[in-house]
Amino acid sequence: MKLINILKSRLVQLSAIATLIIMSGTTSADTPTSGVMQLAQNSDGFEVERVYMQSCWACHNSGAAGAPKVGVAADWAPRIEKGMDTLLENAINGINAMPAKGLCFTCTDDDLKDLIQYMVDSSQ
Numbered sequence: 001m002k003l004i005n006i007l008k009s010r011l012v013q014l015s016a017i018a019t020l021i022i023m024s025g026t027t028s029a030d031t032p033t034s035g036v037m038q039l040a041q042n043s044d045g046f047e048v049e050r051v052y053m054q055s056c057w058a059c060h061n062s063g064a065a066g067a068p069k070v071g072v073a074a075d076w077a078p079r080i081e082k083g084m085d086t087l088l089e090n091a092i093n094g095i096n097a098m099p100a101k102g103l104c105f106t107c108t109d110d111d112l113k114d115l116i117q118y119m120v121d122s123s124q
């Protein structure tokens with residue numbers, strides 16, 4: 001059951017984030033602002049490839065529901081033409097069968113931008 005797998009990976013992701021928050025609480029005494037600034041850019045512990053595999057791969061590897069396949073330049077060329085701002089907006093809000101935030105509810109806008117850049121870079 002796919003939903004179960006999604007929920008499981010979400011739990012792993014959340015506990016990883018919780019661990020990072022606890023760790024940053026104990027180690028950030030001499031640089032109190034660095035953690036906050038990091039959070040403003042990407043969510044804690046964000047790794048583009050890992051999050052792609054957790055949140056986007058299921059649809060964008062198989063082309064499920066008409067998703068543009070990562071690695072297939074012809075699928076991405078017309079998307080790339082729209083420009084990053086439009087792609088990001090559509091990923092945040094969802095478009096047709098593409099769910100809002102690609103179901104990565106812990107992703108910040110910057111995380112999503114990095115994910116899209118990763119998908120585009122892998123599809124040229």
Ligand code: HEC
Binds near residue numbers: 055059065067116
């Ligand atoms: C449930 C399946 C599904 C998941 C999960 C999913 N996508 Fe998609 N995505 C789609 C489909 C379907 C489309 C094509 C929508 C259309 O244009 O009709 C799409 C299109 C897109 C586009 C192109 C939007 C445009 O304007 O052309 C981007 C960018 C994108 N997805 C990013 C992501 C990212 C980033 C993730 C992971 C965080 C993700 N998607 C997860 C199904 C999915």
